[in-house]
Amino acid sequence: MDFYNLKHPEEKVSFGQAVRQGLGRDQGLFFPERLPHLDARMLSVLPRHQRYQAILKPFVEGTFSDGTLAQMVAEAFPFEAPLVPVGPHFALELFHGPTLAFKDFGARFMAQCLKRLGSGQPITILTATSGDTGAAVAHAFHNQPGVRVLVLYPKGKISRPQEQLFCTLGGNIETLAVEGDFDQCQALVKTAFDDEEVKGRCGLNSANSINISRLLAQILYFWDLALSQPDLVVSVPCGNFGDLTAGLMAKAMGAPIKRFVAATNSNDTVPRFLAGGQWQPRDTVATLSNAMDVSRPNNWPRVAKLLDSQGWTLAAGAVSEADTRAAVQALQLQGYLGEPHCAVAFKALLDQLESGERGAFLCTAHPAKFAEAVGAILGMELALPGPLARAMEKPNLSRTIAADWQALRAQLLS
Template sequence: MYFYNLKHPQQQVSFEQAVKQGLGKDQGLFFPEQLPELDAKTLAKLGRHQRYHAILSGFLAETFSASDLAQMISEAFPFDVPLVEVGPHYALELFHGPTLAFKDFGARFMAQCLSRLSDGSPITILTATSGDTGAAVAHAFHGLKGVRVVVLYPKGKISRPQEQLFCTLGGNIETLAVEGSFDDCQALVKAAFDDEQLKKAIGLNSANSINISRLLAQVLYFWDMALAQPDLVVSVPSGNFGDLTAGLMAKAMGAPIKRFIAATNSNDTVPRYLKDGQWQPHDTVATLSNAMDVSRPNNWPRVEFLLNTFNWSLTAQPISEADTKASMKAMYSLDYLPEPHCAVAFKALMDNLHSGEKGAFLCTAHPAKFADSVAEILSIDLPLPKALSEAMSKQNLSKTIANDWQALRPVLLKNNG
């Protein structure tokens, strides 16, 4: 199977090329030439890893042997994905991996892909994070020979537990606090990919959700949910829109999902666009659900392509800070411990269900990653899980840089090799 550039469909590459390049010509996103159609009843009879193998084989059978793919799945996904009842609805908990966030799925699978596709040449992974990507990518690639990881994040705009998880590793992991927003960090990543000389010099790659290997991994848990509870309305907390892209791909492949709701915070570019047809990103604003503080979602072209191809409509709703807090309290009254991102999704779900529908919402990070805000809003003491408590006591190794490409470029070149 080849993967083509949505901006320039004539640019067609192998999975290996798509993973290593990250972006296509003119920063276009790669997409599979076709989405394999799968039988839900057949998949439901398989164990989880067997099911993952069946799903991924449709994309990767020409790239990896069956035994290699099985080993990659075993290494990447040793943790569960519980579907938990919350009142009459369901929470899909995606935070049971090593960095307590859904990004573990994509980052760990990407690391497995790159380790097998490497020809021995040095690789520099450059990624921007609004909170959780950084930790997942850093841990997935930490200590991997021949791979250097540089993580950009907006200084002072992610929670301290989030920051400590990936800024304390050292070794082949470098972390840079950018004096700007997440969108500024993404713009710096894009500038790096536009610099052909730099790309060649350092073997540049990206581990953001734009990378096709991460996206394919995210498709898996939508199948898990749909087979456990078919015909749900699914509310997705949406920042860069990678999760929603994966969910739509799963539905297109045959997963029994009724429809989707895109839940955003005050960074509401997509809800406004779907309402008035005008793509007008505003300046990014900081919110409680900081991993969704994205005004220019990179994955939106993939979402729009899927919506247009299958003639699907999408409900999208922005949730205010006041409603986020109220939603957290409502969830806690249902004996579920929430954090701001799942609270945004829960509120949008409650506001948009029709009579007779059942719904699910994605829980993308452990509440302890937002311990201060969760404890304050819910008036509770929130103990930190072991992974976080250990990280909190370590030295933060980050360096601060200006929001300026000319400040970042020499840093990328300086430590190359």
């Protein structure tokens, strides 16, 4: 299957080239030329890894053989995404991978792809993180020969456990604390891809959700959810809108999902756009759900394409800080320990459900990654799981840089 540039549809590339290249001309996002329609009943009887292979095969056919794809799936996804009842609704837990966040799905599959697509030339992975991408990408590519990883993150704007998970690895992993917000980190990544010298000398690639391989991996757990509990309303906590893009793609492919709710925090560019028709990003504000502190979501063109081509409308809601705290407490009263991101999704789901509907909300990170915030809200101390506890004891290896392209350029070319 070919993938085309949403800004310049005449630019078409193979799956392998789309993964290696990351972005198309003029920073355009790649999108599949078609979305295959799959038989939900057939998929429902397959073992999990065989189901994943069947979902991914149409996209990677011509790039990877069936046997190679089977091996990639087995290596990328040794963990599951359980659907846990919470009252009449469900929590989709996406934090059972090695870095305790949903980003493990996409990052690990991308690593499997690049490991097999390498041309022998060095690759530099440049990515920005608002919290969880950094750890997932860093762990997925740690010690992979021929791969250098630079992770940018907003200094002082992610939780310490999040930071420690990826800023303590060393080796081929370099972490840069940027004196700015996530949108500035993301802008630096985009600028790097416009610099032909940097791209050529570094073999530049991005592991952000702009890379199509990450989105395809995220489609998988939306199918898991839909086949386990069909016809639910699904609330997705949204930052860069990659997760929602994957969910909409799954639905377009035949996954029995009733509809979606785009849940944001106070960085509410999309809810305001859907309500008033004006795209008016504001300055990013820091919130409890810091991984969603994004005012200019890169994946929105893909969402817009899906909504337009399918004739769908999208429900959306912005959740305040006070309501986020209240939602964490409400989940606890129902016997479920959540953190701010899933609380935003839970609150937005309850606000948008119609009579007779049941829903699911995505839990994108382990509560212990936000132990300080959750502990303060609930008046309790959270125990850190093993990976976090070990990371907290290691020295932080990050360097601080200004939110300045020349500073990053010098780092890339060093």
